[in-house]
Amino acid sequence: MSLKCAVQLGLPEAVQAHSGPISLPELISALSLPPAKAPYLHRLLRLSDNPYNAGSLLLAVLDPVLTEPFHRMSAWFRSENDDDGTTPFSATHGGKMVWEYMAMEPEFATLFNDAMARDSCLIAEVVVKEGRSAFEGVGSLVDVAGGTGNMAKALAKAFPGMSCTVLDLPHVVSGLEDGGNNVKYVAGDMFESIPAADAVLLKVLNVINQLAVPTIRVQTYGHTLCFNQLVNIGSRGDSNTRLPVQTRL
Ligand SMILES: C[S@@+](CC[C@H](N)C(=O)[O-])C[C@H]1O[C@@H](n2cnc3c(N)ncnc32)[C@H](O)[C@@H]1O
Secondary structure, rough: OHHHHHHOOHHHHHHHOOOOOOOOHHHHHHHHOOHHHHHHHHHOOOOOOOOOOOOOHHHHHHHHHHHHHHHHHHHHHHHOOOOOOHHHHHHHHHOOOOOHEEEEEEEHHHHHHHHHHHHHHHHHHHHHHOOOHHHHOEEEEEOOOOOOHHHHHHHHHHHOOOOOEEOOHHHHOOOOOOOOOEEEEEOOOOOOOOOOOOOEEEEEEEEOOOOOOOOOEEEEOOOEEEEEEEEEEEOOOHHHHOOEEEEEO
């Protein structure tokens, strides 16, 4: 919650905007805070603005839109609704599922999409550096549920011969310009159709308990590339899975 407060106050931006080290009084002034609050300010974590800034992710996951459903989990467990598709999220938000909710709440959707885009910046950098072989011979690729396209943009830049299509729901991609970097956007539902391409990219998150470090696997299943972010929740790892990126062909 301290991080949320720091981001809401605009602390990272104030530090970033200041040329050189910033003193506490200068920071208080830059943030337009009462001088009496100076003693408390040093307790807040400082985040700096850069493409990997976790601020929007933090604000998204701590937003009541996402935290409220957790307060209803025990009630959901006890309820007899196994076959009606109700989730803690939909029970909180008038029966809407998460993507349906996002389509109707642009402010939260923007926050969430920005959080995803920041994450993709980081993952794309690792994938491009460590997983190049998975893209050899791929002339066209479609990033399914690719959000606002940061992954596709990074891939198109790294592999100029490859054209990239980002498929996502209309409220996410409508209004986004086709990038000059061989990137175009298609609004649609992945359960209805996926644009034709040499390869289909899926970025998924798995929480498993065998790995010692967070790991990204670039796996290919036929023409499907799967960026599998494996997040460790265990304590032991084995030597085969310690690489930051694995390419499985
Ligand atoms: C967790 S976000 C991941 C976005 C992006 N792949 C990334 O890693 O940054 C999931 C994405 O799936 C999209 N999505 C959900 N249902 C979809 C559907 N039926 N068809 C296409 N996209 C969908 C959402 O709009 C959202 O952008």
